[in-house]
Amino acid sequence: MDVSHILDNLNSAQREAVTAPLSPMLVLAGAGSGKTRVLVHRIAWLMTMESMSPHSVLAVTFTNKAAREMRGRIEALLGSASRGMWFGTFHSLAHRLLRAHWRDADLPENFQIIDSDDQLRLIKRIMKELQIDESKWPPRQAQGFINSAKDDGRRAGQVHDAKGGKGGHDLYLKAMTAIYQAYEAYCNRSGLLDFGELLLRSHELWLRNPELLRHYQSRFKVILVDEFQDTNTIQYAWLRVLAGQEVPLTVVGDDDQSIYGWRGARIENIQQFQQDFANSRLVRLEQNYRSTRTILDASNALIAGNSGRLGKQLWTEGEDGEPIDVYAAFNEQDEANYLAERMQGWVESGGLRQDIAVLYRSNAQSRVIEESLLRHNVPYRIYGGLRFYDRAEIKNALAYLRLVHFAHDDAALERVVNVPARGVGAKTLENIREHARQNAISLWQAIEQLVESKGVSARARKSLAEFMGIIYRLTELKSEISLSELVKQMLDESGLLDFHGAEKNDKAQARVENLEELINATKDYEPEENLTPLAAFIAQAALDAGENQAGEHEDCVQLMTLHSAKGLEFPLVFLVGLEEGLFPHSLSVEEPGRMEEERRLCYVGMTRAMKKLVLTYAESRRLYGQDQFNSVSRFIREVPVAFLQEVRIGSCLSSASDFQQSSPLAQNDTGGFSLGQRVRHQKFGEGVVISCEGQGPHSRIQVNFSEGSKWLVLSYAKLEVI
DNA sequence: AAACTCCCCCTTTTT
């Protein structure tokens, strides 16, 4: 059998992972070592050599995007032979299972998924009912408490056993537990599942139904997991139970790229895996195909500062490449301008803007950079704003669809009963809620009854009847017309389209376009599950926030946080804001574990760069309206000086003579200027030195000229002592 | 129901 298309162009470690016999395997895949490739080729190999049917393959990823990419690559390799494979995120797979086995999972057939938005609203309402002071216990905190409990596999009744409930946290724990309990009860009563619940429920489904579990264990002949270092407790538990003793797990991950500990990811799962499957094979992918040797060695040196690593040394056959530039900016404006000028230089010498990425620790840093790019006419694109399904107009439209599908969806009803405003105010809504609560019925039923029994004012009754009419008419239509026609009708009848497009400005225009895009998305939508198209589309929208609908295909510079850069690569990378307090972030400094995660984050950032890496920091930065003077990030200090070159101001013109070989930390003298000294500047004329700051080539002095005082960078401004 | 004002907070983000 010819398997060369599967094995060609693989290195020996990759080949080992691809062709390994069917038994548990851990693939430690360094940055840029071809991990997706290995996963895809392994599946192809198993199907070819082990005659595995696509039916027997389960592949789990973290994001829908990753799932789609992997599916696409498998199809490219195998064509239609891959049909029937189970591919998806933990959540989408759990959803699929629960839909198929809702009875065994003790769920109503029409259970609904709620997103974090709905969840938060619900928690707020419950806190009101319980009369828990929102200012004392912020609802967001309660939400976090519930979600992390679920991520750890703990139900409301179990939170006490988890952490030795002593100390001054009693009140906190008591309040949170009460909220969790009430929330859990409400969700159960109404058939609502939040994201954590999907996982917890399907884990319990395995435990409670041994036969069902056996069925899936005999069905799946292999389970592959991507980004394994990001799994949390419940995800790993789910995997382990499903795999049992029979189904071999192939897990791929990189302990050095675990950057989601703060949301429950357990890097320890990698070690746990090796303990749980003592016979597991370990393959290290250490050859890097992405970065220059300089970038790689520098990254290796940085990450070596972390303890308890599984150990991995990336290497490359590629070229040394250029040194890593370090630019010490005067302030954040200067930093941003430097980026823009450097980018212009790159483009002038024939580079593409889309090959450039700016990576920062926190979103707040993007604004100054954007302003500078706008000024310099550098087109850019920001990742990580609101995603498609998160936009208000889309959420409103979806809420109408949800009501058409299932009128007893309280969260949806609350959202749009008065959108567009039709005279159902807070008072009326409170009436409705109260009536629903007392009779243990849905808000929809409450409205029906109140309108019938004239339990509300005439005006409200008219408004509510109007609202019900919209939903009734659409409900009748839904089985007769296509999904996209239904969406069109809904946008029209509900008045949403007019409402969102009312103003005559760009924003309104964009909202209308988004709504039209929603119609588009439903046009050739084909549900996989055995659900109605409407039901399937609603579930999908909840589970997949959708790509950033940027739409522009213009050649753009990419701006994003370090977190969203994971998995991507760019020829030119700017890693900005390398200051103590910002990166590493001040909130992570005390705990060693958090600090190591910050270091991994830096490692992830550096290893995104293919050809050229530029690190920048600002000696002064305005943050929260205050100027801060932070020292250079420890991460720069941890990179051996040999890989770095400090860039002087003006060097963005990129002529070699502008570079100066030195440590960014070199302590040079300030050039012999002292306060009160008279100096002459080419442009500003004569002046008096009134203050000095900083060291080395970036030391600067403030000089009082006749036209006012100026800050001058010593190495740049040629000052003459008089 | 929109407009306005005050006050608080301020990593990272997917499902």
Place this chain on the structure above:
DNA sequence: GGGGGAGTTT
């Protein structure tokens, strides 16, 4: 500094 939420005014 500035955005968002809650509460208050018109």
